[in-house]
Amino acid sequence: MIVSQYMTPEHRACDTLFARAENLVAGGDWEQAEEAYMVFANDILLHFKKEEETLFPAFEKQTGNQQGPTQVMRFEHEQVKGLIGKMAGAIEEKDKDAYLSLAESMMILLQQHNMKEEQMLYAMCDRVIPHADREVLLETMKQEKL
């Protein structure tokens, strides 16, 4: 298995969870919405953790560059985390308009970010990380927990 084959489906799974929470908020089902939102938030934070603690360091080790693309990805993760907090606040206050507005920003931000990872960073990782190392790091990421 290669990095992109493992990581890309995680993006799609998060999209589905995101859409589920959004629909529940739009329908005013706050209790279930909160639950669905938590599942989405946890999944995405776990995905970020896998990248930041395992994938990015492996990439940086091979390229010897910690200030390049991975640094930008980390910065974008911070932006997403900021929005995760704000959206949680909107759910807590049952503020539908605020949630849907933040969700719009989140969706585009996330998709832009995913696009860069899927089309560039993962492909780069698959190229620069040796096959044997890749197997180990994929296994490590599969075991990772929040």
Add this chain to the structure above:
Amino acid sequence: MFDQNGLSLDQAPPVQVVFGLFLMGSLFGIIAGLSLFYYRTDIYDFSSTAAIVMTHLLALGVMMSFMLGALFQMLPVIAGVVLEAPLPKANIIRFLLFSGVTTLLLGFVYHAPFLFLFASVFLGSALLYIGGIMLIRLRKLSHHSASSKGMLFALSSLCILVLLGLYLALTHAQLAVGDYFLQARKLHYNFGLFGWMGLLIASISFQTVEMFYVTPAYPKIISHYLPMGTFLALLAMAFATVFSPAMIALFQPLLYIGLALYGLITLLRLSQRKRPLADATIWFWRTGMGSLVLSMLLLLVAYFTEADALLPSGAVLFLSFALSVLFAMLYKIIPFLTWFHLNSQGYLTTPMMHEIIHPKTAKKHFFIHFAMVVSLLLSQTASWIIFAAAALMLLSFIWIGYQIWHAHKLYRHTQENSEKFDMGMMEGVS
């Protein structure tokens, strides 16, 4: 080994680059609305000055401005292509495009050869320069997505369309003999409408539809082969024009069928979206794709039955396709860019997307736009309705122009009045 700029935060061009081109597009749209009051239903006679002026106002003034603005923004994100010094580049393009469109339109109106010469210089230099740069940068990519590959074909079509346009303009300027004028004009329209406009919209949508609405990906046969197939069909038509005119009949219907299929698949994808909330942008997309399918069907029928009476409706529906998708994209891009730039710059009180443009504002615009399309279609049977269509076109572009201006004002206001937080370790990359 890899292009780090492709993942740099600096990749997003300043908002002025994008908003400046968008505002110019709106201005030409306002002029188009005013011109429609003047030309009225004369625009449906395709050999008239009215038709040529309106076509160029909308395709070159409106669509080109918006499409170039969108490319400045999207090339870094979709394809990882960064254009250096985007602001000076965009300013030059704006100046040349504005001067070029103005002189070209005046040339059509006054039949003045020297105006065509000026238009050739302005438009040729602007479009070949920016189209060429974008094309060269895209060609250098080692990894191509369906979108970036499609953009390659769209930009190649742009360059060919401009070269054909230059030949036509220089013939008007009495600097070229123009033996192939009629053939070149036909190819100019084909490369412009199907190669440039159709393929660029399709290529961008291969990623943005999935991205904005969480839909399944387009089937590969469409996303990978439609742009190449369309471009090859256009090239084949160009060769057939010179070497074997009878062969053109083989390729023209293929263009219609290809785009109709794309429209149908997009409608299907929109119905399969995981975010079922139907905001105005969904309705803009549906109207655009429905219009595209109908337009292609009408053109196909007209092509085989020689029912030329169907052509004006085909043209109006193609305009509806282009403008509907344009507005659908703008209502996502404008608020997102405003929010994104302010958020990235670290302002504490960044307005949210719905505060920049409220969904109800987009919905009202949708009704205006939809009514404009219906009025244009009806005006072919009841000519007085063209005044309603003109008023609605004018209102539509004032509306979108105001949204862009308002978003920019909010952006400046936040920059001037909001506090910034210290980005700490992140300053190195921002």
